[in-house]
Amino acid sequence: MDVTPILDKLNDAQRQAVTAAAEPTLVIAGAGSGKTRVLVHRAAWLIDVEGISPQSLLAVTFTNKAAAEMRGRIESLLNVPVQHLWIGTFHGLAHRMLRRHWREAGLPQNFQIIDADDQLRLIKRLLKNLEIDDSRWVPKEIQWFINAQKDEGLRPQHLDDENDPNRRQMISFYQSYEEICQRGGLVDFAELLLRAHELLRDNGELLQHYRRRFQHLLVDEFQDTNAIQYAWLRLLAGDTGVPFVVGDDDQSIYRWRGARVEHIQRFQKDFPGTRIIKLEQNYRSTATILNAANALIANNHSRMGKNLWTEESVGETIKVYSAYNERDEADFVIGRLRDWIAQGNARADAAVLYRSNAQSRVLEEGLINARIPYRVYGGLRFFERAEIKDALAYLRLISNRDDDSAFERVVNKPTRGIGARTVEMMRSYTRANACSMWRAAGTIASGDLNGRAANAVNAFMSLIERMARETRGLSLHDQVDHVIRVSTLLDFFKKDKGEKGETRVENLLELVSAAKSFEPDPAEEMAPLDEFLSHAALEAGEGQADAWEDCVQLMTMHSAKGLEFPLVFMCGMEEGLFPHQRSIADPDGLEEERRLCYVGITRAKQTLYISYAEQRRLHGVDNYAQPSRFIAEIPDECIEEIRPRVQVSRPLRSPSPMRRKNRSVAPGNELGIHLGQRVRHSKFGDGVILNCEGQGAHARVEVNFETAGTKWLVLSYANLDLM
């Protein structure tokens, strides 16, 4: 066996990991150290060299993108299509198991997956149903509570109310929510994982089967696993399975949604004799960028400890720009982008990163003005669009009449005279008889309702029945096509004047083509429609179309994880924004923010710009912030401050507010400000100080300019020259 193609071009640590013996292995893979490469080559090694059957391999990732990439790379490395390799996301694989063993899992065969939005609607409906004031019980918080419990593997009956009435109520909501889901055959994202865990835990034979089958478990982004994912893996590994997990404790940025870095420590305890391999050579960034990242992250206490190094040259210094405000910051970024593009670089090689989505706005405005094409990551994905979800809801009802989530979504869309009153009646019937909306509708229509409402309900029910009948036996895309027409959804949106309605129609037609190109997996013995619906929930599709065009990339630091760009901007590096206000007080939260910053820095290959605004308009009010502490945590020698706008011969403030320990900008009298003082402003020209007020960063002066009239200026931004 020629192992050259598999081991070639791997460094020592990587090779050790790839060829590790069949024992529990923990690979700590720093940013840009070839993590995916190790995972892929490990799989190839096991199959090609160790002769392990592809069948006995299970590879888990967090995102569909990562799963697709791994599959593709394994296939191309092995040069044979590996059919039925179990590579997928935690949710995808859990789903697969549940489909195969729906009976054992206690689910109906055609159970459907609901996304976060469906889940929230369901909870809102539940509150209405229980006639509970949703200002006191916020649906979002209930959703959060339920998911958090599920992430920890806890069912309502496991929860203790701790004599807290608030908690008792939450648990009761959780309980009712579960009943509705069970009745409608609905499974939310967290439920997929929890059920899959229970499935194995409670079915000895199944567990034995899968343990025997999956000898090798490869896990990507291990630091992001939550309790239930970890429990599932551990169960699956048993005493005989060989877990090979890859992760980076310094890049753990999802604690807030249940991820537990502690699993890295826990793993070593749970699997005694774990081999630890650290990948510390970085192939991505310049030495300067790495030094900055290393120094920054060294401020965190709970770390495994690792130091990235590179053979790369020192490279450019990191440029720090101090902007007046967010517009100035955007102008700066755009100026640099212009240069970058003018030098013949690809726009797509530049990324602008920020902490929170709201920051993209100013940047976008600037980019539009500058006519620079850009793409914002995040936002609504294809299968999340309202019109698409409407169409899917019809399809779900066709598959299962008891799907209340789908029922409520489309019962009166397009409007067909089934108003709030009628729906309310169905709800109360539902509650009294513990049945689905569909059954309630049937009963009520032939009883309690007045003629007009009853007709409307009957019309709706026969519409669904008719579509179910007429689509039977049709190909998937004909089914979809039929449903959007017969349901009159398409006409409904066609009537919608303006661009909005147009795109909606286009999207619905696009759904038909999506159905056309969807290839059901013959191995999944399920109805193509159900498979398509699951696919839609599990893989919501691309955020935005035309990803082809060469565009500057705008995204949050979170969504930048796993990506790399030659040119990176990190914007809004201010206390309160990054680290975010809501994390500052909590030491763990702060450390997570620092890791996020570490992730941001390590995205850059060659050039990194960091910028902050001294004044930023947030929620309509001007805020003054200090530069982020993270900037100060980067060694001076890595950084170069650039402030092209400053041409002061004698600055009113110290030249580097960012570096100063005591940061209160102190203008005031010691700097020679007094009424009648003559000053010069770069834009407004010469003038005389008429008035002073405020202190520190907020100190302002009123200046009567000879040509520009009187103006109030904030001293720390105005850069006045004393004359």
Added chain:
DNA sequence: TACTATTTAATTTTT
């Protein structure tokens, strides 16, 4: 039932 006015809250997000 649809449109308009008012209120409210505003990290991060994949599945």
Added chain:
DNA sequence: TTAAATAGTA
């Protein structure tokens, strides 16, 4: 500021 959700009105 602004976007979304809700309440109120035609």
